[in-house]
Amino acid sequence: MFRYTEDQGKMLGVNGWVKNTRQGTVIGQVQGPRDKVEEMKHWLRYVGSPSSRIDRAEFTNQRDISKLEIRGFGTRY
Template identity: 60%
Template sequence: MSDSADTKLISVDFEIFGHVQGVCFRMYTEKEALQLGLVGWVKNTYSGTVVGQVQGPTELVNEMKVWLSKEGSPSSRITRASFSNPRTIEKLELSGFKTRF
C-alpha cells in the first residue's frame, strides 16, 4: 500500500475577506498553522483583507483552508475566503510560519 498521496506537498495562496483586521487574525493563523505543522506566512493588506501562503502535506493544508474560511480568530467575521495558485511542490520552500508586515 502506497502512502505517497498523504505525503504530497502543496502550496496555496489565500486571501480572507470580512472583519479580519484588528482581531488577532494573523496571530491565530500563525498558531493554527504551527499546530498543524505547516509553513508559510500571513499579513494584512491595505484593502482590509488578510493574505498569505501555506505549504505542507495536502491533507493538512486542506484542514487549514477550512479553518481559514470558517473559523479564524474568535472575534473575526469571515465573509469570504479565496484560495489561488495551488501547486504541488517537491519540498517546503519556506520554514516556520511568520507574520509579515
C-alpha cells in the same frame, strides 16, 4: 489577531505566512502535506481568529511542490 492563525498553522505543522492588506483583506501562503493544508484552509474559511469576520475565502495559485520553500509559520508586516 494573527496569533491565532500562527498558532493554528504551527499546530497543524504547516509552513507559511499571513499578512493584512490595506484593503482590509488577508493574504498569505501555506505549504505542507496536502491533508494539513486542507485543514488549514478549512480553518481559515470557517473558523478564523475570534475577532475576525470571514465574508469570503479565496485560495488561488495552488500547486504541488516537491520541496518546501518556507520554513515555519508567521506573520508578515
